[in-house]
Amino acid sequence: MNSKEALQLLKEGNKRFVDGNLQNHTYTEHDKSALKAGQAPHTVVICCSDSRVSPDVLFDQTLGNLFVIRNAGNIIDETALASIEYPIKYLGSKLVVVMGHSDCGAVTAAYENSELDGYLKPAINYIKKNMGTPNTL
Numbered sequence: 001m002n003s004k005e006a007l008q009l010l011k012e013g014n015k016r017f018v019d020g021n022l023q024n025h026t027y028t029e030h031d032k033s034a035l036k037a038g039q040a041p042h043t044v045v046i047c048c049s050d051s052r053v054s055p056d057v058l059f060d061q062t063l064g065n066l067f068v069i070r071n072a073g074n075i076i077d078e079t080a081l082a083s084i085e086y087p088i089k090y091l092g093s094k095l096v097v098v099m100g101h102s103d104c105g106a107v108t109a110a111y112e113n114s115e116l117d118g119y120l121k122p123a124i125n126y127i128k129k130n131m132g133t134p135n136t137l
Helices: 003-019 029-036 078-091 105-111 120-130
Strands: 043-047 066-070 095-099
Touching: 003 043, 003 095, 043 078, 066 078, 105 120
Parallel strands: 043 066, 043 095
Antiparallel strands: none
16 A cells, blocks of 8 residues: 555545544454454554544544554654654555644643643643744644
């Protein structure tokens, strides 16, 4: 499968999701057995860890089709880069999708200059540093 074919699968799956006609939400024993031998995801998806954003559901894909990297605000640091590199180099993934979403709490906190503490502070600072000016959002 090439990147254009992978993108077409995602578009078709998203249309099924929007239309309320999901086809890939159940898994048989055969499906699970096939994945025991390994994985060959056609697409890498970088997305927020927001519980309302599930790429497998939104693109109506089966287990094993998507290699998903999730974290608050879609931060692409060295660990995320390694997670992107792995499926491209070793699993044959042909497409990388960065999936944003509305009302992202991490991006909103960065945009509003919220002062957060703990591990949230460096994450929000990373987003602030890399988001550009408000006029470009």
